Amino acid sequence: MTQAIRHDAMRARNLALVLGEVSTRGSVTRAALAEITGLAKTTVSKLVGDLIEAGLVIETGIVRAGERGRPGMEVRVSGRRIAAIGLEINVDYLAAHVVDLTRSVRLRRTQPVDNRMGSPGDVITILQDLALSVVDEAVDTGLRVVGGVLAVPGTVDLATGTVHSAPNLGWRDVPLLSMLRMPFPMRVDNEANLAALGELWFGAGHPDFLHVSGEIGVGAGLIVRGELFRGFRGFAGELGHVVVSPGGPPCRCGGHGCLERYAGQDALLSAAGLAPPETAPEERLLTGAERSAGHGTEHSAEHGAEHGTEHSAGHGTGHGTGHGTGHSAGHGTGVTELLRELDAGNRDALAACERAGWALGIALSSAVNLVDPGTIVLGGIYAPLFPWIGGVVTETLTARLGQMREVVPSVEVSRLGTEAATLGAAGQVIQQVIADPAALLNA
Amino acid sequence: MTQAIRHDAMRARNLALVLGEVSTRGSVTRAALAEITGLAKTTVSKLVGDLIEAGLVIETGIVRAGERGRPGMEVRVSGRRIAAIGLEINVDYLAAHVVDLTRSVRLRRTQPVDNRMGSPGDVITILQDLALSVVDEAVDTGLRVVGGVLAVPGTVDLATGTVHSAPNLGWRDVPLLSMLRMPFPMRVDNEANLAALGELWFGAGHPDFLHVSGEIGVGAGLIVRGELFRGFRGFAGELGHVVVSPGGPPCRCGGHGCLERYAGQDALLSAAGLAPPETAPEERLLTGAERSAGHGTEHSAEHGAEHGTEHSAGHGTGHGTGHGTGHSAGHGTGVTELLRELDAGNRDALAACERAGWALGIALSSAVNLVDPGTIVLGGIYAPLFPWIGGVVTETLTARLGQMREVVPSVEVSRLGTEAATLGAAGQVIQQVIADPAALLNA
Numbered sequence: 001m002t003q004a005i006r007h008d009a010m011r012a013r014n015l016a017l018v019l020g021e022v023s024t025r026g027s028v029t030r031a032a033l034a035e036i037t038g039l040a041k042t043t044v045s046k047l048v049g050d051l052i053e054a055g056l057v058i059e060t061g062i063v064r065a066g067e068r069g070r071p072g073m074e075v076r077v078s079g080r081r082i083a084a085i086g087l088e089i090n091v092d093y094l095a096a097h098v099v100d101l102t103r104s105v106r107l108r109r110t111q112p113v114d115n116r117m118g119s120p121g122d123v124i125t126i127l128q129d130l131a132l133s134v135v136d137e138a139v140d141t142g143l144r145v146v147g148g149v150l151a152v153p154g155t156v157d158l159a160t161g162t163v164h165s166a167p168n169l170g171w172r173d174v175p176l177l178s179m180l181r182m183p184f185p186m187r188v189d190n191e192a193n194l195a196a197l198g199e200l201w202f203g204a205g206h207p208d209f210l211h212v213s214g215e216i217g218v219g220a221g222l223i224v225r226g227e228l229f230r231g232f233r234g235f236a237g238e239l240g241h242v243v244v245s246p247g248g249p250p251c252r253c254g255g256h257g258c259l260e261r262y263a264g265q266d267a268l269l270s271a272a273g274l275a276p277p278e279t280a281p282e283e284r285l286l287t288g289a290e291r292s293a294g295h296g297t298e299h300s301a302e303h304g305a306e307h308g309t310e311h312s313a314g315h316g317t318g319h320g321t322g323h324g325t326g327h328s329a330g331h332g333t334g335v336t337e338l339l340r341e342l343d344a345g346n347r348d349a350l351a352a353c354e355r356a357g358w359a360l361g362i363a364l365s366s367a368v369n370l371v372d373p374g375t376i377v378l379g380g381i382y383a384p385l386f387p388w389i390g391g392v393v394t395e396t397l398t399a400r401l402g403q404m405r406e407v408v409p410s411v412e413v414s415r416l417g418t419e420a421a422t423l424g425a426a427g428q429v430i431q432q433v434i435a436d437p438a439a440l441l442n443a
Numbered sequence: 444m445t446q447a448i449r450h451d452a453m454r455a456r457n458l459a460l461v462l463g464e465v466s467t468r469g470s471v472t473r474a475a476l477a478e479i480t481g482l483a484k485t486t487v488s489k490l491v492g493d494l495i496e497a498g499l500v501i502e503t504g505i506v507r508a509g510e511r512g513r514p515g516m517e518v519r520v521s522g523r524r525i526a527a528i529g530l531e532i533n534v535d536y537l538a539a540h541v542v543d544l545t546r547s548v549r550l551r552r553t554q555p556v557d558n559r560m561g562s563p564g565d566v567i568t569i570l571q572d573l574a575l576s577v578v579d580e581a582v583d584t585g586l587r588v589v590g591g592v593l594a595v596p597g598t599v600d601l602a603t604g605t606v607h608s609a610p611n612l613g614w615r616d617v618p619l620l621s622m623l624r625m626p627f628p629m630r631v632d633n634e635a636n637l638a639a640l641g642e643l644w645f646g647a648g649h650p651d652f653l654h655v656s657g658e659i660g661v662g663a664g665l666i667v668r669g670e671l672f673r674g675f676r677g678f679a680g681e682l683g684h685v686v687v688s689p690g691g692p693p694c695r696c697g698g699h700g701c702l703e704r705y706a707g708q709d710a711l712l713s714a715a716g717l718a719p720p721e722t723a724p725e726e727r728l729l730t731g732a733e734r735s736a737g738h739g740t741e742h743s744a745e746h747g748a749e750h751g752t753e754h755s756a757g758h759g760t761g762h763g764t765g766h767g768t769g770h771s772a773g774h775g776t777g778v779t780e781l782l783r784e785l786d787a788g789n790r791d792a793l794a795a796c797e798r799a800g801w802a803l804g805i806a807l808s809s810a811v812n813l814v815d816p817g818t819i820v821l822g823g824i825y826a827p828l829f830p831w832i833g834g835v836v837t838e839t840l841t842a843r844l845g846q847m848r849e850v851v852p853s854v855e856v857s858r859l860g861t862e863a864a865t866l867g868a869a870g871q872v873i874q875q876v877i878a879d880p881a882a883l884l885n886a
Contacts, residue, residue, distance in 0.1 A: 164847075167846070208675045220813070232852075245690075255808070365698070369681035370679060370685060372673070372678045404697070
């Protein structure tokens with residue numbers, strides 16, 4: 001019995017070792033895997049066989065001559081079978097992304113909904129319908145969704161999946177995970193944390209940066225040597241409530257003069273003279289039936305599973321999104337209108353961005369003084385707004401930090417925009433499958 | 444040859460293993476060490492013998508019956524031979540501490556000097572005389588100082604020991620390490636980082652906290668699971684330059700409204716109507732000869748080396764300071780005067796502390812939002828001032844954070860006060876000896 005358990009543990013470890021190497025190297029022969037891992041060739045062949053059978057690995061068709069012995073067929077991570085879903089509840093939209101094991105984005109769906117008007121139960125109902133229809137679509141393309149993560153704009157107890165506080169949704173102590181009924185394991189996590197992981201795995205590929213998620217709320221995720229820094233209780237990265245001016249306008253968090261009140265989406269639109277969009281009552285909360293009828297839902301699907309060898313998983317450079325910084329993805333009509341006004345040179349709109357960029361620079365100067373990140377990546381709505389705020393942010397940072405530091409962290413634009421959180425959510429499941437494939441094989 | 448190198452590497456690893464266990468456990472028999480480490484009893488006996496001979500370990504005289512076999516004598520880390528020196532250049536004082544291998548403080552010396560008036564060369568000359576006389580005193584008690592670390596209030600390039608910027612000293616790009624001539628290896632590090640490590644090893648023993656060093660400048664060190672978080676370029680923890688109010692008074696760093704301008708020692712004294720003490724010209728910079736004559740130097744020595752078994756190294760609970768929160772240690776005459784005025788109920792002094800505490804609360808609310816520390820420990824001059832600022836800090840934090848977080852980090856007082864940095868500096872060398880005793884044995 002003990003020996004059987006030991007054997008299982010060793011097999012799990014070796015499966016992870018082999019899949020990890022395949023994932024990191026892109027494509028590799030069994031002989032090379034044996035050499036890299038130090039495992040016997042027969043053991044490697046057996047493990048690779050199991051991974052192929054489970055749909056995690058696939059033969060490339062490319063034969064390489066070995067240094068010694070027979071030539072061998074290269075294998076790589078398969079994008080054909082295993083997939084994960086990333087879900088997001090944000091203040092003014094819901095989103096779902098399906099990502100395959102090669103980290104190619106296979107399905108994306110966003111649905112504008114004003115969730116400030118809805119009870120958690122209502123929001124979950126709509127989200128669940130959205131998620132299940134996306135999963136059905138994935139199944140139709142031959143994918144099997146093995147797990148998911150739900151991103152929410154608030155502080156989350158990771159162990160229980162309870163949202164402690166999401167001030168912009170007006171939610172407190174909502175046991176979100178237990179309300180969700182999906183046919184595979186789910187977790188709930190903070191939106192800004194997941195967006196930072198999304199940037200790590202699907203973005204520019206830096207291992208050290210602070211990712212800023214501009215939404216109705218403003219959050220941040222600090223990545224240190226490729227790992228998310230969560231803090232002692234898991235509530236790090238609440239950049240939106242860093243003090244810009246202690247006597248400033250009151251914030252939903254109970255404080256005053258928080259960054260969110262200067263640079264959050266609502267504050268930005270108001271300052272630009274664009275009231276945050278008042279959604280019509282019937283659009284506020286869509287029922288499942290309405291959503292199924294396609295009401296208010298944008299969706300797109302990328303078919304053609306195996307176009308992804310260049311998305312060599314494991315290095316964070318592969319991404320399959322294509323339209324990250326464009327004006328279309330995820331953000332609501334308010335930001336689209338703001339972008340139109342900015343393009344037209346509207347002075348109020350330009351001044352609003354100047355003010356938001358200054359406030360971001362102030363809050364980020366505090367962040368740099370405290371955590372000294374490698375670079376700063378502006379994401380969420382700041383991605384499409386980058387041409388109008390990036391410069392002011394850099395100027396403000398340089399004015400405050402330039403004398404103390406030889407190098408002021410550079411301020412870059414995210415290629416993912418508002419999609420980062422759902423991609424990070426799905427990516428977290430993929431990461432886990434790669435790290436422990438035995439859990440999937442034995443399930 | 445390769446085999447000899449391998450043998451040396453294995454011996455180094457085993458020496459570290461054995462000394463680490465002795466350090467963690469306080470006292471332990473050779474038989475128990477063999478059981479814990481899995482090494483052969485003869486190997487353990489040989490290693491313990493080498494550690495005893497080098498003065499790192501000592502027999503306690505206590506004999507324990509083994510579960511099997513003969514009774515054995517317990518050994519523990521020795522405080523009799525190996526020691527480290529912690530040095531500090533601060534704005535208004537110099538300090539030196541000698542700490543032995545059990546983390547007992549053996550010698551402490553502080554010397555009030557206004558270093559704002561001095562060139563780095565002059566300051567180093569005085570510091571070196573102070574350090575060498577302390578080392579001589581240590582040698583007289585049978586100790587061998589094997590290394591040291593120098594704490595400075597500025598950003599430091601750890602690799603070269605160059606101070607990039609110490610605004611309160613007026614120093615830029617000073618190659619401090621290369622200017623220091625000591626008869627053992629030295630390093631240079633940031634004062635606030637070392638103070639946090641001092642709190643970790645000599646303080647209350649939390650593994651997760653943010654330590655705030657109140658001096659003329661204000662710094663912080665974040666300890667995460669017993670490790671110092673340094674940031675990407677090593678410049679994390681600059682709490683003194685976190686924004687309290689962006690339109691506030693100009694700061695030496697080039698910014699405006701930094702915490703330091705509200706809660707740094709000079710700002711606090713000015714607000715209390717106590718001008719920062721104008722040192723008389725002849726006291727500004729003492730020459731080596733003057734210092735040797737005992738001019739302006741406070742010193743104390745704790746003899747009686749082996750009183751330290753309860754200071755079981757490795758858990759951070761042992762400390763031999765005794766007068767950490769008193770009004771005497773390290774801080775200058777200005778703070779002593781402020782404390783007198785506070786005791787007397789002086790309104791300006793009370794209002795100054797109220798304002799400093801509020802500003803600290805604002806900056807710390809940003810810090811908690813960003814890094815979510817376990818607890819907050821107020822050190823440096825905030826330790827003696829804690830009765831007058833601790834309450835306001837907690838109130839301000841709770842008002843800003845209470846709605847978003849179930850638990851607002853508690854605000855505690857450091858038992859070490861302004862001694863934390865020098866203790867952390869010496870402790871870092873001790874830590875290194877425990878982690879790699881072979882380096883010392885082979886030297």
